[in-house]
Amino acid sequence: MKDSVIIVSGGLDSITLLYDKASTIALAISFDYGQNHGAKELPFAEYHCHKLGIPHITIPLSFMHQYFKSSLLDGAAAIPEGHYEEENMKSTVVPFRNGIMLAIATGIAESHELKRVYIANHGGDHVIYPDCRPEFISAMNGATEAGTFVNVRVEAPYTNITKADIVRRGAALGIDYSKTWSCYKGSDVHCGKCGTCVERKEAFADAGVNDPTVYEE
Incomplete structure (x- = not known):
């Protein structure tokens, strides 16, 4: 039964979840918030949705680029290099991004009488x-259930697994990972050095x- 909405970026995690839950997804939503790599990742979201026959929309959130502070919005040169565990990687945080996206996706879900919103955060993001x-996921789920007539649920099935676990799942599903995008710099190919x-x-x-990814190095 197609009773859910998914937030899909065009990245490895959300594309895996898209295939993983395809039989239940009525609508896929991407967001263009001025991210450095938007021109690279958003076409992949559209590509995979089209391949699976899932309706897809992209919603512009230009106000985030205008008012929010994050190196993810300030061009490739602003993106630090290194592992996510390093302190400098905190500059890539877009404040409350998932909260904003989940709120919008929840409103769209209720407007279409859909019961679930999927998001593909995972253990390494914590x-x-x-x-x-x-x-956070638990708190947002409480808010969406309480704040909608149809008691929309936020479901994040990858929250407590690793990105390697996600890759294994995607490989089993036959996903072509060369048609996904991770790099925060958004150049022609993946830089190979930023946190993602x-x-x-x-x-x-x-x-x-x-790994089918082409890296600069």
């Missing part, structure tokens, strides 16, 4: 992103799955 942590690139490399290596 280090620096407060709006990816289990307590480092995490992507590690995930494929830990999962024992061939």
Whole structure:
């Protein structure tokens, strides 16, 4: 039964969840908030939704680029290099991004009498992103259930697993990961040095799955 909405970026995690839950998804939503890599990742979201026959929309959130402070909104040169566990990677946080997106997706879900909103945060995100942590997902779920007539649920099935686990799941589903985007710099190919690139490399290596990504280095 198609009773859910999914937030899909075009990245590895959300594309895996898209395939994982495809039989239940009535609508996929992407957001263009002025992210450095939007021109690279958003077309992949559209590509996979079209491939699966899932309706897809992209909602512009230009106010975030105008008013929010994050290196993810300030161009490739502003993106630090290194692992997510390093302090400098906190500059890539877009304040309360997932809260804003979940609120919009919930409103759309209720407007279409859909019961669930999927989001693909995972265990590795918890280090620096407060709006990816289990307590955040639990709190948002409480708010969406209480604040809608149809008691919309936020479901984040990857919250307590690793990115390597996600890669294994995607490989089993036959996903072409060359048609996903992670790099925060948004150049022609993945830089291989920013936090998301480092995490992507590690995930494929830990999962024992061939990494089809083209990196600059």
